[in-house]
Amino acid sequence: MTVPSDIHPLLAVENLSCAVPGPAGAMRILTDVSFTLPHATALGIVGESGAGKSMLVKTIMDIAPSRAAVTGAVRLDGTALQSLDTRTRRTTLGRRVGMVFQNPMTSLNPFVRVGRQVEEASRKHLGLDRRAAREKAIALLRAVGIPDAAECYHGFPHQFSGGMKQRIMIATALACDPELLIADEATTALDATVQKDILDLLQTLQQRRRMSMILVTHNLGVVAGRTDEVIVMYGGRLVEHAPTERLFASPRHRYTAALLSAMPRIDQPAHTRLATIPGQPPSLAHPEPGCPFAPRCPAAIDACRAAMPPMTVSADGRHRFACHVPLDAGISGDASVRQPEAANV
Amino acid sequence: MRSAGSTYLRAAGTRLLAGIPVFVLVTFAATALSDLMPGSAAQTILGENATLEQIAALNAEYGYDRPAVIRYLDWLGGLARGDLGYTLFSRQPVAELLVNRAAVTFEIALLAMLVSLLLAIPLAMVSAARAGGLVDSTLSAVTSFLLSIPTFVSVVVLSYVFSIVLRWLPATGWVSPFVDPLGNLMFVALPVLSLSVHQSAYFFRVARSQFAATLQEDFVLVARAKGLSTSYIMLRHALRPSLPQVLTVLGLSMTFLLGGSFIVESYFAVPGIGWTVLNAVKNHDLPVVQAILSLTVVIFVVVFILVDLGYALIDPRVQAT
Numbered sequence: 001m002t003v004p005s006d007i008h009p010l011l012a013v014e015n016l017s018c019a020v021p022g023p024a025g026a027m028r029i030l031t032d033v034s035f036t037l038p039h040a041t042a043l044g045i046v047g048e049s050g051a052g053k054s055m056l057v058k059t060i061m062d063i064a065p066s067r068a069a070v071t072g073a074v075r076l077d078g079t080a081l082q083s084l085d086t087r088t089r090r091t092t093l094g095r096r097v098g099m100v101f102q103n104p105m106t107s108l109n110p111f112v113r114v115g116r117q118v119e120e121a122s123r124k125h126l127g128l129d130r131r132a133a134r135e136k137a138i139a140l141l142r143a144v145g146i147p148d149a150a151e152c153y154h155g156f157p158h159q160f161s162g163g164m165k166q167r168i169m170i171a172t173a174l175a176c177d178p179e180l181l182i183a184d185e186a187t188t189a190l191d192a193t194v195q196k197d198i199l200d201l202l203q204t205l206q207q208r209r210r211m212s213m214i215l216v217t218h219n220l221g222v223v224a225g226r227t228d229e230v231i232v233m234y235g236g237r238l239v240e241h242a243p244t245e246r247l248f249a250s251p252r253h254r255y256t257a258a259l260l261s262a263m264p265r266i267d268q269p270a271h272t273r274l275a276t277i278p279g280q281p282p283s284l285a286h287p288e289p290g291c292p293f294a295p296r297c298p299a300a301i302d303a304c305r306a307a308m309p310p311m312t313v314s315a316d317g318r319h320r321f322a323c324h325v326p327l328d329a330g331i332s333g334d335a336s337v338r339q340p341e342a343a344n345v
Numbered sequence: 346m347r348s349a350g351s352t353y354l355r356a357a358g359t360r361l362l363a364g365i366p367v368f369v370l371v372t373f374a375a376t377a378l379s380d381l382m383p384g385s386a387a388q389t390i391l392g393e394n395a396t397l398e399q400i401a402a403l404n405a406e407y408g409y410d411r412p413a414v415i416r417y418l419d420w421l422g423g424l425a426r427g428d429l430g431y432t433l434f435s436r437q438p439v440a441e442l443l444v445n446r447a448a449v450t451f452e453i454a455l456l457a458m459l460v461s462l463l464l465a466i467p468l469a470m471v472s473a474a475r476a477g478g479l480v481d482s483t484l485s486a487v488t489s490f491l492l493s494i495p496t497f498v499s500v501v502v503l504s505y506v507f508s509i510v511l512r513w514l515p516a517t518g519w520v521s522p523f524v525d526p527l528g529n530l531m532f533v534a535l536p537v538l539s540l541s542v543h544q545s546a547y548f549f550r551v552a553r554s555q556f557a558a559t560l561q562e563d564f565v566l567v568a569r570a571k572g573l574s575t576s577y578i579m580l581r582h583a584l585r586p587s588l589p590q591v592l593t594v595l596g597l598s599m600t601f602l603l604g605g606s607f608i609v610e611s612y613f614a615v616p617g618i619g620w621t622v623l624n625a626v627k628n629h630d631l632p633v634v635q636a637i638l639s640l641t642v643v644i645f646v647v648v649f650i651l652v653d654l655g656y657a658l659i660d661p662r663v664q665a666t
Contacts, residue, residue, distance in 0.1 A: 063569050087574070094572015101570075106563040110662055111585040120581070121571040156661040172571070 008078035009036040010179055010212050011060070016072035018052075018059050024285040029055045029068070031287075033238045035231060039179070042206055042213045044223025044244065046259070047233035050281050053216045054102075056233065057182050061093055077179075095125035098173030100202075102185040104165035108157035114141075114168055115153035122175040140171040145201060163194035170201065174209075181206065182214045187222065199226060220263055224248060232256045235282040235292030237308075240321040252312075252319065252326040255293045291324065299325045353657070356665040357650050364646030368639065375638045376420065377413040379631050385409070386433050386629035407433075409631075420635060430632035439632045442621070443640060449519065450610070450617035453533055454602035457540035458595070464541070465548035466591070470579050472549075473556030484549065491546035500539045500612045507535060517614040536609045544598055551594045555587040562586070588659045596652035603644045 018030040030052045037043050045053045058064045060074050062081065074081045076096060081089050101107040108117060118140060119133040128136060134153065141149035144167040157165060166186060173181055183202055187195040199215075203226045206213040215223055223230050223244060230247045232240040232255065240253040251257045261275040279296035282288065291297070294304040301324065303309075309324045387403040388395065404410045408419065423430060429439035472481040494502075508516040514534050522529035559565065560583055568578045603618075610620035618637055625633035657665040 061570050063566055090569070090572045090574075092572070094570065099567075099570045101563060101567060103563060107567045109562075109564040109568075109582050109586070111660065112582065116581075120568075120573065120577075124571075124573060124577075158662045169567075172567070175571075 008075070010039045010041075010077055011037040012073075012075040012078075013056075013060065014073040014075070016056070016059060016074065017070070018055060018064060019069045020065065021067060022285055026069075027284040028287055029236050029284060030059065031236045033072070033233075033236075035238060035241055037180070037212055037214070037229075040210045040212055041229065042203070042215065042227040044227035044230040045214060045216045045233060046218065046220055046223060046230060048218055048259075048281060050284070051233040052236040053218075053233050054184055055236075057099070057184050057214060057216055061097060061099055061182065062089055091125060094121055095176045096178055097180045097182060098176070098178035100166070100169050100173045100181070100183045100186040103189045104162055104169050105189065107169055108165055108172075110157050112156075113153075114155050114157060114160075117157075118153070118168065118172045118175055120175075121172070125176050137171070137175070140174050141168065143174075143205070144168070144171045145197075146171075162190055163198065166190060166194075166198055167201070170198075170205070174205065177209070178211060180212045180214065182216070184216045185218070186215075188217070188219075195222075202226075220248075220259060232259065235287070236284060237292060237322065238320075239293070239323070242319040242321075246319055250327070252321040253293075253323045254297045254299055254325065254327065256321075257327055258296075291322070301325055352665050353654055356654060356657070360650045360653065361646065364642075364650075367646065368642045371642045372420070372635065372639050373413075373417050375635050376417040376631075379629070379634075380413060382629065386631060389629050390433060424639070429636045432633055433630045434628065439636045442633065443636050446616060446618050446621045446637075447640060449615060450619065451603060452522070452529075453536050453540065453609075453615065453617060454599070456533060456537045457544055457602060458599065460537060460541040461544035461548050461598075462595075464545040466552055469549050469552035469556055470584070472553045473560060473583075474575055474579055476557050476560075481553075485553075488546040488549050491542055492550070494542070496539065496543065496606065496608045497612075499542050500535075500609060503535055503539050503542075504613070507538075517612075519615050532613075532615070536606075536613045536615055539609050539613075540602060540606060544602075547598070548591065548594065552587065552591050555590040556583055559583045559587045585659060589656055592652055592655045592659065596648050596655075599648045600645050603648070604641050 013036070014034050016030055016033045017028070019026040019028050021027075033052075033056060035043075045056065047053045055064065055068075059068070059070055064070060076092065079092070081092065084092065108114070115134065115137055119128070119137040122128050122136055123130075123133045138149045138153050141152050146152050146164065146167055152160070152164075152168070157168070160168065169186075181202070186202070187198050190198060199222060202213065202215070205211075213227075215227055217223060225244075227244050230240075230242060230244050231238055232247070232253065234255050240247065240251065240256045242251075247256065248260065251260060255277075258275075258277045262277060264272075264274055277296055282292040282295070288295070288305070290303075290305040290307055291300070291309055294300040297304065303324045309322045311320050311322050312326065313320050385400070385404070386407070386409065387400040391399055391403060401410070408416060411419075420430070427440060429443065431437060432439055432442060468484055472484050475481055504516050507514045514531055516535075519532050520528045556579075565578060565582055568582045573582075607619040607623050609615070610617045611623060614620070618640070622634060622637045624630070625637065654665060657663045
């Protein structure tokens with residue numbers, strides 16, 4: 001077990017790009033994504049469909065499709081994963097990073113008993129014998145809130161509901177006591193009440209186990225109150241990265257502000273029409289020069305269409321955004337709150 | 346809760362009952378169709394120069410002058426007593442003949458099935474694990490070549506290579522495994538090989554595409570994210586979900602092989618079902634044709650029952666009913 005160092009962040013992603021060959025030329029799924037994630041920190045990654053969030057975490061986990069051309073570096077606790085041989089890299093990731101996927105109905109192998117799916121990683125990576133692995137698996141199943149953990153251990157996935165399956169998946173991801181848990185749209189396929197239970201469970205586990213967590217979601221409501229930091233992705237790029245409260249209170253990127261205003265709010269009168277962002281997400285096959293959001297952005301100027309805005313970092317270094325015409329930091333907090341109402345008029 | 350064993354027995358029982366109408370239909374059709382065949386058994390036995398009176402006398406002796414329904418009921422009655430009649434020429438009990446010939450065909454069929462599966466499944470796994478790779482494209486080319494060779498060509502090529510050029514294996518003939526086990530294996534080697542060429546290529550293609558499909562499943566991605574090795578994923582996660590598809594074609598092939606391959610058995614002069622039925626049809630040896638047809642129906646019904654039960658054994662979501 002590596003001792004967590006304070007020198008290195010748990011995860012450092014450096015200039016990560018990923019292109020997949022498509023019918024109309026290479027699709028740039030990810031472009032120059034860089035960020036760091038400290039130990040014991042919860043990070044949300046939000047963006048609409050096709051923004052590259054899911055591909056980002058798959059690339060980090062080295063499970064992107066083999067035809068994807070990946071450049072850039074991913075460091076786990078200072079170790080550049082690309083420098084390891086494939087076997088060591090996969091083993092390292094499997095042991096130190098747990099991942100929960102979007103669809104619990106298809107993520108568990110219907111032909112394999114639950115117990116073995118939960119314990120196989122710990123048997124392989126931690127070298128646990130059958131008995132120790134079983135005890136650990138049952139303890140994990142209990143920890144994720146499965147009432148009859150011992151019976152569940154011997155059962156098959158089809159005997160459980162969607163919510164229960166996702167709990168089993170979480171137990172599976174925790175098998176090797178990972179330092180990082182990645183939840184890729186982990187609650188999207190579940191109904192609303194179950195969603196909340198699973199999110200609360202993830203949050204509790206993250207805090208109790210002092211691990212870091214990445215919550216990938218298209219739903220800003222999911223990251224609010226559950227993460228320390230949020231990354232906003234658009235068109236395969238990281239467009240804004242800020243502490244969660246700050247992002248909600250004073251977004252600097254125009255896209256973030258538009259996303260926030262498209263959220264339903266409880267303080268609005270009933271039947272208020274939701275704000276939407278006009279237009280379509282950008283084409284990844286034929287990216288236009290300039291900011292990918294420029295064609296849909298109400299504040300776009302010529303510079304936005306001409307060149308990709310560089311990453312601007314706030315004075316304290318905690319807020320980064322890539323926008324030529326950022327919302328003002330001072331009053332934008334109020335602006336972002338007011339904006340949905342303005343859009344409703 | 347009923348025990349798993351009794352559930353399977355009950356499932357097998359209901360399917361056997363459902364097979365009875367099929368059995369009756371096919372065997373009755375065999376009796377009735379013999380009236381439509383050109384020539385007759387009596388004609389064949391008595392030769393070209395037989396008089397009509399002689400033929401009528403012989404038909405009366407064997408009971409072939411009665412209507413098909415009566416003959417059929419008579420045959421059914423015999424079947425119930427385990428008496429399938431006698432062959433028309435050697436006057437041998439048909440039941441005994443059937444058991445001997447079926448044993449030969451079954452040995453060849455089961456060995457061919459075993460060889461094909463042992464070849465095809467591992468190769469399909471290796472191929473699918475590196476889909477589009479060198480091994481995959483080579484095997485895909487080789488198997489489509491093998492599949493396109495008709496059996497009557499492959500038997501000639503194989504016997505030329507192994508018994509004429511290399512002189513490793515006898516070209517034709519048969520010896521019982523109880524008399525000479527090693528000699529038996531030498532004699533079945535070429536028939537088994539001939540059947541396996543086609544079967545293994547066929548199984549390979551089905552299994553390879555099924556493995557490739559299974560590898561696209563989310564749970565395989567999950568297994569990869571767990572850092573499990575490719576060989577572990579193939580064996581513990583991809584193999585079992587891919588088997589139902591393989592089992593389906595296995596069942597179809599099995600019925601085909603157990604029915605006896607006419608070409609392979611005739612070419613290598615192996616006294617199996619295929620060879621026997623071919624001769625019986627030529628000679629109008631009705632009791633033999635009837636018996637072999639009934640056996641074929643039973644094989645079909647039993648194999649499909651086994652396949653159905655196999656699904657339930659492989660897939661925990663399938664209940665045997």
